[in-house]
Amino acid sequence: MKVQLRYFASIREAIGSGSETLETAATTLSALRDELIGRGGAHAEALARGKAVRVALNQTMSDETAALTEGAEIGFFPPVTGG
């Protein structure tokens, strides 16, 4: 299925891009993160397991166990530091 990826803050800087469209076989956010890590390079480093990475599904903070759906928008970002 096709999904839209968005990267923010330090993750956006590390990857060097703010968004991309991806054709994926992953069915959960966790599997999608693993697929991106599997690319190696900046993706592997920025999204590495053990690193604090938060995920949003369709613009709502989400758990990585959440299921992906066609056309979903997924955001990857570091811990938030507003306020």
Place this chain on the structure above:
Amino acid sequence: MNPRVSIQTEDFDLSREVARLREQDKRVGAVCSFIGTVRDRNDGQSISTMELEHDPGMTEKAIEAMIDEALKRFEICAARVIHRVGLLQPLDQIVLVAVSSAHRGESFQACEFLMDYLKTQAPFWKKEQTPEGARWVDARVSDDTALAKWGIESRNA
């Protein structure tokens, strides 16, 4: 109706916002507000500027949901949140949370609740300019602890 949430580059005026919050609402007997400002020091370094990034699609929705939750938890009349983004300098205002209620206790509590919630769950990121270069601000475990006292698990930092 006045907006409850604004994300903006411009500064804000506390008096004007409180006046709007109270406008024509005779139930109100208390208003509590919090303003966060840019310090000139953080984690042992001097700060010359701070850049705030946010997720435009997500931020307002997330804060609206926090206000809904505050209205459920506390007997408050209204709430207002303004958060600035873009380039800021020490002394600049960053964030305003203002809450009105019939009695002070509920305003005090709801104001703190909204700030604690926003700190760990609203998609904003601060980047500081220090003498040694730019750095992204680290999330603090103490902010997760602050939200935990309201019975909400944060897992941000």
